[in-house]
Amino acid sequence: MAQVKNRLRPFFENITFDREDNELVLNFGPQHPSSHGQLRLMLHLQQEQIVKAHPDIGYLHRGMEKMAENMIYNEFMPTTDRMDYIASSSNNYGFALAVERLIGVEVPRRAKVIRMMLLEINRLMSHLFWLATTALDIGAMTVFLFAFREREYLMDIIEGYCGARLTHAAIRIGGVPLDIQDTFISQLKTFLDKLPQNIKDYEDLLDSNRIWLMRMEEVGVISTEMALSWGCTGPMLRASGVAWDIRKEEPYELYDEVEFNVPFSDKGDNFARYRLYMEEMRESAKILYQTIDMYAKCVKDAETELMAHAPKYISAPKLDIMTQNYSLMQHFVLVTQGMRPPVGEVYVPTESPKGELGFYINSQGGPYPYRLKLRAPSFWHTGILTDLLPGHYIPDVVSIIGTTNIVFGEVDR
Amino acid sequence: MRAYTPKDDVQAKAYYTDRYYVAPQVPKSEVETDEVFAADLAAIKARFEVKEAYIQVEQMVIFINPHDIYGVLELMRDELAYTQLSEMSAIDWLAKDNTFEIFYQMLSMTKRKRIRVKFFINNGEAVDSVEKLFRSADWSEREMFDMFGIEANNHPFMKRILMPYDWQGHPLLKSYPLEGDEFAAWYEVDKIYGKEAREAIGPEIRDTARVDRYDSERFARLGFEVPKGTKITGDEPRNSQEYQEEGGVFLIKKYTKEASTIVDDPQR
Numbered sequence: 117m118a119q120v121k122n123r124l125r126p127f128f129e130n131i132t133f134d135r136e137d138n139e140l141v142l143n144f145g146p147q148h149p150s151s152h153g154q155l156r157l158m159l160h161l162q163q164e165q166i167v168k169a170h171p172d173i174g175y176l177h178r179g180m181e182k183m184a185e186n187m188i189y190n191e192f193m194p195t196t197d198r199m200d201y202i203a204s205s206s207n208n209y210g211f212a213l214a215v216e217r218l219i220g221v222e223v224p225r226r227a228k229v230i231r232m233m234l235l236e237i238n239r240l241m242s243h244l245f246w247l248a249t250t251a252l253d254i255g256a257m258t259v260f261l262f263a264f265r266e267r268e269y270l271m272d273i274i275e276g277y278c279g280a281r282l283t284h285a286a287i288r289i290g291g292v293p294l295d296i297q298d299t300f301i302s303q304l305k306t307f308l309d310k311l312p313q314n315i316k317d318y319e320d321l322l323d324s325n326r327i328w329l330m331r332m333e334e335v336g337v338i339s340t341e342m343a344l345s346w347g348c349t350g351p352m353l354r355a356s357g358v359a360w361d362i363r364k365e366e367p368y369e370l371y372d373e374v375e376f377n378v379p380f381s382d383k384g385d386n387f388a389r390y391r392l393y394m395e396e397m398r399e400s401a402k403i404l405y406q407t408i409d410m411y412a413k414c415v416k417d418a419e420t421e422l423m424a425h426a427p428k429y430i431s432a433p434k435l436d437i438m439t440q441n442y443s444l445m446q447h448f449v450l451v452t453q454g455m456r457p458p459v460g461e462v463y464v465p466t467e468s469p470k471g472e473l474g475f476y477i478n479s480q481g482g483p484y485p486y487r488l489k490l491r492a493p494s495f496w497h498t499g500i501l502t503d504l505l506p507g508h509y510i511p512d513v514v515s516i517i518g519t520t521n522i523v524f525g526e527v528d529r
Numbered sequence: 530m531r532a533y534t535p536k537d538d539v540q541a542k543a544y545y546t547d548r549y550y551v552a553p554q555v556p557k558s559e560v561e562t563d564e565v566f567a568a569d570l571a572a573i574k575a576r577f578e579v580k581e582a583y584i585q586v587e588q589m590v591i592f593i594n595p596h597d598i599y600g601v602l603e604l605m606r607d608e609l610a611y612t613q614l615s616e617m618s619a620i621d622w623l624a625k626d627n628t629f630e631i632f633y634q635m636l637s638m639t640k641r642k643r644i645r646v647k648f649f650i651n652n653g654e655a656v657d658s659v660e661k662l663f664r665s666a667d668w669s670e671r672e673m674f675d676m677f678g679i680e681a682n683n684h685p686f687m688k689r690i691l692m693p694y695d696w697q698g699h700p701l702l703k704s705y706p707l708e709g710d711e712f713a714a715w716y717e718v719d720k721i722y723g724k725e726a727r728e729a730i731g732p733e734i735r736d737t738a739r740v741d742r743y744d745s746e747r748f749a750r751l752g753f754e755v756p757k758g759t760k761i762t763g764d765e766p767r768n769s770q771e772y773q774e775e776g777g778v779f780l781i782k783k784y785t786k787e788a789s790t791i792v793d794d795p796q797r
Contacts, residue, residue: 173690173691174689174690174691174692174693177691177692179700179701181676181701182700182701182705182707183707185540185541185703185707186540186541186707187541217586218555218586220555306794342664344612344613345663345664345665346664346665347613347614347615347616347663347664347665349615358638360638365638365641366641452544453543453544453545456543456552457555458552458553458554458555459552459553459554459555460554460555460557460585460586461555461585461590461645462555462585462586463586463588463615463616463634463643463645464586465615465636465643472615474615474616474634476616476618476632476634478620479555480552481552481553482543483543484540484541484543486620487620487621489616489618491615491616491634495668495672496665496668499664499665499667499668500664502667503664528691
C-alpha cells in the first residue's frame with residue numbers, strides 16, 4: 117500500500133482521516149435515511165471500495181428483555197409491537213405462541229384462522245414496505261408511492277380490526293380478542309384481487325430497469341455457508357439456496373392445511389432477494405385466499421370460540437365475567453397478579469416476514485418470566501454486513517442494507 | 530421498619546405468593562422417546578460427558594461441561610447436521626448459587642430438530658467462544674458480554690454491542706434495577722457537563738419527561754396552563770390552542786365533517 121501523505125487535510129463533515137495512508141473511515145449513519153433506522157456503519161474505504169465494515173448498533177436499545185422480566189405475561193404483549201414495528205402482529209403472535217406452548221393450551225380453530233389472516237396481512241405489509249423503502253433508496257420513487265398505497269389499504273383493514281395501524285397488539289395469549297369485522301373479508305378480497313396486477317406493476321417498473329439491475333444483480337452475494345454460519349433466516353437464507361420456511365417445516369397454526377410454495381434461489385445476491393420478496397407476496401395472497409374459505413367454513417360450522425378455555429391462565433369470555441362470580445374472580449386475579457405458567461422453558465420459532473423470530477422463555481412458576489430472550493432475525497442480518505460489505509462500493513452499501521430488510525426496533529430490541 | 534429487599538435480585542416480585550403453592554412443571558420426556566434425538570445424544574455421549582438430557586416441548590435439552598462447548602458444537606455441526614446456531618445467551622442465577630446458565634439453541638434443517646445445549650459457569654468465569662464455528666456467535670457473545678458481563682475467550686472483538694462503550698454495569702443482571710442505577714440516571718449529564726454539574730442541574734431538569742404527580746401547578750391543568758411559580762387562584766384564563774385557522778389558510782381547507790367524503794376505493 118502506497119503511503120501517500122495527506123498533506124492537505126481537508127475538513128469534510130462526517131469524514132475523518134485518521135491514518136497516514138489512503139484508507140479513510142466513513143461514518144455511515146446513524147441518521148442516514150437509507151440506514152433504515154439507527155444503523156451506524158463505520159466503513160474503511162480504499163478509494164470507493166470498502167475494505168472493512170463495522171456495524172454499530174444499539175441506538176434504539178430499550179431493554180425489552182429486561183422489561184419482560186418485570187412485566188406479567190399479558191402486559192408484555194404491547195411491548196412486542198415495538199420490535200418489528202413494520203409487522204407488529206407477527207411479534208405479538210410469536211410471543212403468544214411461546215406462552216401457549218409453555219402453558220400447553222390449544223387455540224380454537226376460528227382464532228387460528230384469524231391469526232393466520234393477520235400474520236399474512238402483516239407479511240404483505242412488511243414486504244410492501246420493504247419494496248417501497250428499498251426502491252426509494254435506489255431512487256425508484258414511483259414504486260415507493262405505489263407500494264405505500266397498497267400498504268395503506270392493508271393498514272386500513274388492520275385498523276378496522278384492532279384500531280391501530282402500526283402497533284397492533286391484535287393477538288392475545290390463548291387466541292384473539294375479537295372476531296373480524298363485517299367488512300374485513302370483502303375488503304381483503306378486493307385487495308387480493310388487485311394484488312397480482314399491483315405486483316406486476318412493480319415488476320414492470322423494476323425488473324428491466326437498468327439502474328435497479330446494476331444495484332441488484334451480482335451485488336451482495338451471500339453464499340449458503342455464510343448464510344448458515346451467520347444465522348440468517350427467512351428470505352435472506354432462502355435467497356442463498358436453502359428452502360427453509362418454518363411455516364412449512366415446523367408448521368404452527370393451520371399452515372399444514374394450506375397450500376403454498378416456498379420460493380428460493382441459489383444466487384444469493386440482492387436481485388434474488390428482491391425476486392423472493394415478490395414471490396412471497398404472491399404466496400401470501402394464495403394463503404389468504406385459502407384462509408378466507410377456512411373462515412367461511414368456521415362460520416358455517418358455528419365455531420364461535422375465539423379464546424382458549426384454560427381458566428388457570430386465561431380469562432373467561434366477557435359474558436361469563438359479567439355474569440358469573442367465579443369467572444370474575446379469576447379475571448381479577450389474572451389481571452392484577454398475572455398468570456403463573458408452569459416451571460420450565462421453551463423456545464418457539466415462528467416465521468416472521470424478516471425471518472426466524474424466536475422467543476425463549478424461562479419460567480420459574482412466577483407471574484414474571486425469569487428470563488426472556490428475543491431472537492430477532494434482523495440482529496444477525498445486520499451482523500452479516502461485517503463480512504458482506506468488504507469488497508463492495510459505497511453505492512452498493514445502500515442496496516445491500518435495503519435487501520437485508522433490517523428493522524432497528526428488532527435489532528436493538 | 531423498611532421492608533427488606535435482596536440486593537442480588539431487584540426485579541419485580543410477585544405481590545401475592547401462596548407459601549403452600551407448588552408450581553406445576555412443563556412436562557419432560559425421556560430422550561429415548563424420539564429416535565433422532567436418541568441417536569444424536571448417543572453420538573455426543575460417545576465423546577463428551579453429558580450430565581443430563583431430556584426432551585421438553587419437542588426440543589432436546591442437554592447439559593454438558595463448560596470446557597466441552599466448542600467440541601460439542603463442532604461435532605453437532607460437522608457430523609450431526611446442526612448447521613445453525615439460532616441463539617445463545619445466559620441466565621442469571623447469581624442470587625441462587627452464584628452461577629450463570631449459558632444456553633446455545635441449535636437447529637438442524639435436514640432433521641427438522643432443535644437442541645438446546647446448556648452448561649453452568651461460576652460468576653467471573655469466561656466461556657469459550659464458538660465464533661470460529663458459527664459467525665452468528667460473534668454478535669451473540671458480544672451481546673451476552675454486554676448484558677451479563679460474561680466474557681468469551683478467543684473472541685475477536687469482545688466489546689459492548691448494544692450499550693454505549695463507556696457504560697458501567699450489565700443491564701440484564703438481576704442485581705441491576707429496571708430503571709437503571711445512579712450511573713445510568715446521570716449518564717448524559719456526567720458526559721456532557723461533568724460530574725460536578727449534577728448538583729447544579731438537579732434531578733428535575735435531568736429528566737425532561739419527569740412528571741411530578743403532586744405538582745398541581747403544571748400537571749393536569751390542560752387548557753389552563755400557568756408558568757411555574759404562579760399562585761393558583763382558580764380563575765386562570767383559558768389559553769386555548771387553535772390547530773386550524775378559522776376559514777382555512779392558503780391551499781388548505783378547514784375540515785368539516787359534513788363536507789368530507791368517504792373513499793370506498795383506495796385505488797381510485
